[in-house]
Amino acid sequence: MGEIQKGIYKHYKGKMYLVLGEVTHSETMGKMVLYIPLYGAFRMFVRPKDMFLEEVTMPEYDYTGPRFLFVGKE
Numbered sequence: 001m002g003e004i005q006k007g008i009y010k011h012y013k014g015k016m017y018l019v020l021g022e023v024t025h026s027e028t029m030g031k032m033v034l035y036i037p038l039y040g041a042f043r044m045f046v047r048p049k050d051m052f053l054e055e056v057t058m059p060e061y062d063y064t065g066p067r068f069l070f071v072g073k074e
Contacts, residue, residue: 002053004033009068012056015039018074022049 004022011017016038023034023046031049036042057064 004049004052005070005073007073008038008071009035010071011068012058012061012063012065016071017068019068020044 004019006019006021009017009019017035018038020034020036023032024030025032032046033049033052034044034046036044052068054067055065056067
């Protein structure tokens with residue numbers, strides 16, 4: 001599984017997110033990514049690392065590629 005870099009990521013739908021880092025689920029010990037949307041009200045989210053890093057095919061967006069694309073450091 002790939003490495004998670006802290007910084008700005010672009011979701012395949014176009015919105016931007018700040019990744020704070022990788023965290024561990026307290027019950028399952030699964031690896032998760034902690035991130036904040038750079039729009040709207042302040043909220044923190046976690047997503048399983050494998051899902052965050054996966055390649056997606058979204059015909060409705062005419063897109064095949066990473067779910068989140070690293071754009072750069074903060």
